[in-house]
Amino acid sequence: MKLLVVTDSHGNSTALGRIIREEAPFEYLIHCGDGLDDLARVEMPPLASLVAVQGNIDRARGVRGEERANLVIMGRRILIVHGDRQGAHNDLLGLLDEAKTGGFDMVLFGHTHKKYLAEGTPLLFNPGAAQGGLYGVVVMGERIEVFAKRLNGLVS
Numbered sequence: 843m844k845l846l847v848v849t850d851s852h853g854n855s856t857a858l859g860r861i862i863r864e865e866a867p868f869e870y871l872i873h874c875g876d877g878l879d880d881l882a883r884v885e886m887p888p889l890a891s892l893v894a895v896q897g898n899i900d901r902a903r904g905v906r907g908e909e910r911a912n913l914v915i916m917g918r919r920i921l922i923v924h925g926d927r928q929g930a931h932n933d934l935l936g937l938l939d940e941a942k943t944g945g946f947d948m949v950l951f952g953h954t955h956k957k958y959l960a961e962g963t964p965l966l967f968n969p970g971a972a973q974g975g976l977y978g979v980v981v982m983g984e985r986i987e988v989f990a991k992r993l994n995g996l997v998s
Contacts (some may be wrong), residue, residue: 843915844868846890849881849924849952850971851877852899859884860993861977866890868979871913874952875924878905879974882926897952912944916982921946925953925968934958937966944963948986 846868852859858880862871866887873881875897886892895930896907911922923939928936930953941949941964948965957970957978967988975993980986 843870843982844854845870845980845982846951847872847874847967847969847980848876848972849876849969850955850973851880852971852973853877854973855880855883855966856924859943859973861874861972861975862886863866864973864975864981864993870913872922873948873970874922875900875907875926876952878907878909880904892963893924895924898926912946918982918986919945920948920950921964922950923930925951927989930954930968934960934966941966948980959986959988959990 846865851939862884870892871890871892871977873894875895876899890919893911894907896909900907906939910978928940930951934936937949946964951968957976958968960966969980969990977991979989
């Protein structure tokens with residue numbers, strides 16, 4: 843099971859489209875907020891499911907969306923948030939608390955524009971800002987493999 847994880851595309855639908863084309867095929871596109879309207883300007887692979895949450899800039903622009911999403915994939919509970927409500931710019935304690943309280947195995951988030959990976963339970967992953975060509979791939983099988991990637995030719 844392949845999950846493409848993006849966040850903070852901030853109007854750069856060109857970079858977002860390139861990321862999607864580069865990584866297709868995948869089962870899920872997960873957008874962790876701040877660029878939800880960019881999703882309307884990109885082409886999704888036909889069999890991919892989209893899960894997207896609203897970020898602080900989306901809210902400020904009046905772009906509607908859920909503030910959090912929960913997925914269960916292959917028996918693993920995944921929390922998807924932007925991270926602003928959990929204080930991710932200051933520290934990750936809010937994310938950890940929400941994950942532990944909710945019994946989540948993984949948290950996918952954005953907001954800081956910086957890639958971050960902490961393996962363990964819960965696994966915390968922020969792929970960095972898609973606006974600068976950063977994104978992540980999570981491959982779920984017997985193990986979870988996480989890859990932080992960058993489009994060639996773009997500097998974040």
